[in-house]
Amino acid sequence: MRVGFGYDVHRLVAGRPLVLGGVTIPFDRGLDGHSDADVLVHAVMDALLGAAGLGDIGCHFPDNDPRYAGISSLLLLERVGRLLAAGGFAVNNIDAVIVAQAPRLAGFIPGMRANMARVLGVAEERVNVKATTTEGLGFTGSGQGMAAYAVCTIIPGQVVPGNNCFRR
Template identity: 80%
Template sequence: MRVGFGYDVHRLVTGRPLILGGVNVPFDRGLEGHSDADVLVHAVMDALLGAAGQGDIGRHFPDRDPRYAGISSLLLLERVGRLLVEKGFAVNNIDAVVVAQAPRLAAYIPDMEFNIARSLNIDAGRINVKATTTEGLGFTGTGEGIAAYAVAAVVSS
């Protein structure tokens, strides 16, 4: 078994949808980024790539590449899943947390877990997503941005 860790952060801005775990979460702002800026899926991808010793998402999907402008992060996650299979790995489990003062995310978490599992072609029971606040502290607490952390375990297939 191998373990990887992922972290990502994006600034909240007006004029963009808020996409987390492939779910369009109703909110007055969205995340700024080259792709759909899905901070949760980005952290998950980095954790998976790290567990497999395959670098990070910037190496595979550079933000200067126009092919990835506005792309769904779930599509990129599918590619990461295929890469893991090619390298002889299977996803054992993923545990992730989204750090945001607002909006409240509990109602959307089952759909996020489902989307991540579907993109990786694994059982949703292998995915665990949580959400927390920072009690008003730091950039997430003031509403400047949203962060996500993820840990992934992979096994040789």
């Protein structure tokens, strides 16, 4: 079994939808970024890629590549799932936490779990999502941005060389 860890941060700005786990959440601001800036899915992708030794989302989906402008992070997560499968890896479990002072996210978490499980082709019970605040402390507590952490385990099979960002 292999373990991966992911972390992501995005600034909250006016004029963008707030998308977390592929769910559009009613809020007065959204996350700023090249794609849909889904901080949760980005942390999950980095955890999965890290566990497989396949680099990070920046090397697979660079933020200066116009193909990824405004793209749904769930589509990118699906591609990460295909990279893992091509490398002989299967997702065992994902555990993630969103750090945000507002809005309240509990009611949206089932949809986030379902979306990520669906695109990765795993059972929902293998994907866990939590949300927490920072009690008003730091950039998340002041409402400047959101962060997400993710840890995952994957089960390796035969690794296929050449699917990572460290090709020589």
